[in-house]
Amino acid sequence: MVTLRTLRTRARILDAALDLFERQGYDATTVNQIADTAGVTSMTFFRHFATKDAVLVTDPYDPLIAEAVGAQPTALSPLERTRRGLLAALGDITPTEDATARRRVALVAQYPSLRAAVSVGTGATQDAIVERLVADGVDPLDAAIAVSACLAATTAALLAWGSAPVDVTLADLVRRALALLAPAGATP
Known part of the structure; x- marks a missing residue:
């Protein structure tokens, strides 16, 4: 606990x-x-x-994100469940968490050696979401592909955020990135 x-x-x-x-x-x-x-x-x-790099690339949100994905209707495709779950999880980010995350991202962007650590952190998030989808009956490969696509878009947004204007929030960029993966006619 x-x-x-x-x-x-x-x-x-x-x-x-x-x-x-x-x-x-x-x-x-x-x-x-x-x-x-x-x-x-x-x-x-x-x-x-x-590790020292874990300070910059790990967070306690993986279970919350997996829960948000799991809360999406099971009739949706694994990609759409993941996309919507990530968007739902964005609503829980406080302004203080947003400011701290921006500092972390800016530092990671300065040090290319930390990109490998980002991959490890993303892998932990992926594992948590895939596990949740598989528990709901999604094929493991389908779950891994869907989650990888959504997390790749999210990671691209995250790394771009470090150099974005200060009035642009992480949620703004993640929404933009995940909108590109939305099926035609879906809500962004």
């Missing part, structure tokens, strides 16, 4: 890491510096984030 204390500690570590990455660069920042700045031990850091 996730406690409020756990969430606060994770948020402190994330804020400390982002501040240090922005001030002195990702490569020059160590896990020990992040832990010290956050007022935790290195061991506590690693309880929350498996």
